[in-house]
Amino acid sequence: MTERLAANSAGLSRAAELLRSGGLVAFGTETVYGLGADATDPLAVARIFEAKNRPRFNPLISHFADAAHAFEHVVADDRARALAARFWPGPLTLVLPRRANGWICDLAAAGLPTAAVRVPAQDSTLALLGAVDRPVAAPSANLSGAVSPSDADHVLDGLEGRIAAVLDTGPCRIGVESTVLDLSGPSAVLLRPGGITVEDIEAVIGPVGQSVGSDEPDAPVGPGMLKSHYAPGLPVRLDASDVAVDEALLAFGAPLSGARLVWNLSAAGRLDEAAARLFAGLRVLDREGAALGLRGIAVQPVPDGGLGAAIRDRLSRAAAPRPGSGSGSGGASDLSGGGLVPSHLQRNIA
Numbered sequence: 088m089t090e091r092l093a094a095n096s097a098g099l100s101r102a103a104e105l106l107r108s109g110g111l112v113a114f115g116t117e118t119v120y121g122l123g124a125d126a127t128d129p130l131a132v133a134r135i136f137e138a139k140n141r142p143r144f145n146p147l148i149s150h151f152a153d154a155a156h157a158f159e160h161v162v163a164d165d166r167a168r169a170l171a172a173r174f175w176p177g178p179l180t181l182v183l184p185r186r187a188n189g190w191i192c193d194l195a196a197a198g199l200p201t202a203a204v205r206v207p208a209q210d211s212t213l214a215l216l217g218a219v220d221r222p223v224a225a226p227s228a229n230l231s232g233a234v235s236p237s238d239a240d241h242v243l244d245g246l247e248g249r250i251a252a253v254l255d256t257g258p259c260r261i262g263v264e265s266t267v268l269d270l271s272g273p274s275a276v277l278l279r280p281g282g283i284t285v286e287d288i289e290a291v292i293g294p295v296g297q298s299v300g301s302d303e304p305d306a307p308v309g310p311g312m313l314k315s316h317y318a319p320g321l322p323v324r325l326d327a328s329d330v331a332v333d334e335a336l337l338a339f340g341a342p343l344s345g346a347r348l349v350w351n352l353s354a355a356g357r358l359d360e361a362a363a364r365l366f367a368g369l370r371v372l373d374r375e376g377a378a379l380g381l382r383g384i385a386v387q388p389v390p391d392g393g394l395g396a397a398i399r400d401r402l403s404r405a406a407a408p409r410p411g412s413g414s415g416s417g418g419a420s421d422l423s424g425g426g427l428v429p430s431h432l433q434r435n436i437a
């Protein structure tokens with residue numbers, strides 16, 4: 088049963104408490120309702136994908152109470168600071184390099200070296216984000232493929248019983264998602280049009296490039312970016328039923344025997360735990376495996392239902408041949424960045 092919380096002080100503190108303990112809470116923004124989770128907690132973020140029934144781990148936007156908090160986790164240059172000063176709080180999302188000591192977890196960033204951040208223009212939601220005092224990841228609060236919700240009833244239509252609570256902050260003023268602008272490279276690139284127009288942005292930072300769009304709602308639309316970013320340096324072999332002497336093992340459930348280097352996604356065979364441990368596992372096996380002179384990563388079968396589809400999707404991208412790279416070059420550094428969660432936030436999910 089999903090709690091419906093009023094946007095008063097009792098409702099806000101309940102919503103903050105749920106978020107801080109790993110629960111899913113939907114809340115209004117000026118654009119659409121977001122399905123929030125603690126962006127520093129990969130298990131909480133995994134539950135977003137599970138609740139939405141999303142077959143893919145798209146990178147999510149982290150929400151903050153103000154620019155100063157956002158820029159503790161990503162590197163803001165002059166363009167980012169100028170745009171934040173002009174448009175935040177408001178419907179503009181900035182994609183920026185993750186800080187090495189930032190708290191946004193790999194799953195929220197889909198393993199990318201960048202992260203999307205924004206400060207929504209909704210007073211009670213800003214109060215909530217201030218109370219949570221951590222990055223809050225939030226895609227639109229609808230089942231995958233359904234329309235984005237613009238009031239609390241819409242949220243409950245799709246997600247009743249699948250999330251802990253919805254904070255009813257009233258109808259959304261704008262109703263379409265924020266503009267997404269990639270500032271991680273030398274030239275600014277529009278990834279998704281939205282409430283803030285290119286002209287508005289160009290008036291502040293000068294020319295903005297357009298990326299090639301996608302037909303798929305919520306698809307990452309960066310210029311060819313995502314596919315190659317998901318790959319570790321070592322070749323990945325899926326659905327393995329044995330392990331070679333020179334392979335690391337990404338296990339699920341009871342591990343195959345014989346591997347010198349093993350990362351178990353979930354010894355208990357839980358998909359939410361496997362999703363939460365996926366990016367860390369690829370990164371660790373890639374780095375340690377290379378150091379040990381191993382030549383590949385064998386992956387045990389992960390079942391296809393629910394979150395399993397998203398996990399398998401990500402693994403198949405990791406296993407896909409990489410154009411223009413010999414075996415073992417390239418990908419490793421793309422899985423680095425971020426993730427140094429302070430010990431008081433670390434949860435033992437092994």
Ligand code: TXA
Pocket residue numbers: 116118119120121122145146147148178180182196199201202203207225226227228263264265266267269278279305306307308309
């Ligand atoms: O208005 C909004 O932006 C709403 C409210 C809830 O804030 N949120 C939203 O989130 O629309 P979502 O997950 O549906 O869309 C996030 C978009 C996707 O197009 C995603 O690919 C892009 O932001 N994105 C996130 N992180 C990115 C990154 N590191 N690089 C490139 N694109 C990124």
Ligand code: MG
Pocket residue numbers: 226227235305
């Ligand atoms: Mg969406």
